[in-house]
Amino acid sequence: MDSAEKSANPASSDVQRRVDGLQLQYIHSIDDGPLDHWPGFFTDQCLYTIIARDNVERGQDLGVMRFESAAMLRDRATATQHAAVFAPRTIRHILSTSLLDRVDANGIHARTNVAIYQTSPDGDTNLLVTAQYRDWIVDTGGELKFREKRVVYDTFRLPDSVVYPL
């Protein structure tokens, strides 16, 4: 799609606004919690993966997380809150607006840059990863949800554990 044409189209600027709004809701939900809300951003059948860009480029699907249903995401949220041992921390997402690569009857394909910082129990804030969301977003009864969310991270030597979803 020609980008000048797209921005002049009121329908596509509405899509842009809705996608940006979804991404903002998503990151604030993760950063501020509770984690129980996180699975609600996804369709029941979905793909959520956090994966190194290097693996993607080599055609390898191995991720740091890889979940294929909202039920698996709920399990992750439960386990993180009740069945995991880690030092307390906060994370903070800094987001770009989304680049809409394709909008059609099957949904919206978008890329969004993200930097995620983490603050330790001692109060030090460090960059955890820079990444790109590669998303497939669908409209489910007027509500946008992620059918697929690939968090493709550049920082392949991770400086710390990945406790929370990104």
Place this chain on the structure above:
Amino acid sequence: MGSSQSNDSETVARDSDVFAGIPSTRIPLKIYQEPDVYAAELQRIFYGPTWNYVGLEAEVPNEGDFRRTFIGEREVLMVRKAGGSVSVIENRCAHRGSQICQAQFGNTGSSLTCPYHQWTYDFDGKLLGMPYRRGIKGKGGMPADFDMAAHSLTSLRTTLLNGVIFASFHPDPPSFADYLGDKMMHYFTRVFDGRPLRLVGYQRQVIDCNWKLQMENLKDPYHAGILHLFLVSFGYFRLDQKSACYVDDSKGHSVLMTERGSEEGNEDTGGVNIADPDFTLSDQTLVQPRKEFPDDVTLAIQTLFPTLIIQAQTNTLATRYVIPKGPRSHELVWTFFGYEDDDEGMTTARLRQANLMGAAGYVTLDDAEALEFSQQGLEGAAEDATAVLEIGGKGAESNDHLVTESLIRGFYIRYRDIMGFERVT
């Protein structure tokens, strides 16, 4: 030095011997912090008569393919040569010490060229030539008596066994078979049985603790039914499952293993606090294993001295390689793999079950965190402070249970021996 794998050079002077008078059940906390101990470890262990993991043959399938990695703090390249064999050479130009390859992976054609002054080497490290060797119109250039043959890249002794490459900086390491011993070879070839391997993907993570704490973690089955609330809460691991742990004759290598579904049924959790015994996963596919080995073992973790971990947890197969980064940090490189003949279902199972492992893993996240708690806790401890290792007694023998720290005691028998510290009596 003889060909024996024990270090027969002079032992460390008693006043600098942090293990002087220390029994098998104590570890001086200084060894996780002292720069002098770390520097000695690099020389005596990583560049000494040990076999260090380099990678999998499947990572460099074609002639000229390379992968860059580390042994200790020295960078090495694993390169596929013409004719199919693999060499391991140090990634440091013989001219001025420059790093030759920067990429993690690549293909370097039929020779290696340093980008700085284009000195060129073959894949065994032999210096082939350099620009302006004869100067320009007879001016400049290398002296006529410059000995090309004396300026090769450091080429390491290598072993390729069933798709796995090991190397040694030492000129005269023991044979790989002697280094492993029969028992360890049995478990090594359980996973690396000669079938061609297929790479599933990588994870890399920096963990801020001494490299030895990472190795201890995989020799410490005692923690597994305690720390890992995911396994305990959801009922996937119990210390009363049928299990065993093995130590080799050198005491430096080990295997621990369990058989799932073999617990006694008496709910003996040994006083472990469980968050919620009623937890169940709403999507069970994550933990549905497919049988793939002839035995009933569902978890087998092998450690090979000094820094390789071979993990076969249900269908997640991976090497975890520990790269020391100073006394207080290390990098953990996970190479997940399967077999070339895996069907789609097996590949899916490996990808799914990998959620238990790695930087966000349901299981190993706890480990990385606990290891950093350990380093944080021991920093600045009193001069004579020690860790206590008395679970399961004082020896370093194999056991038919997992409530023991005998594998860690074994590691330090091997460690004290190769480091020239006072031996355990």
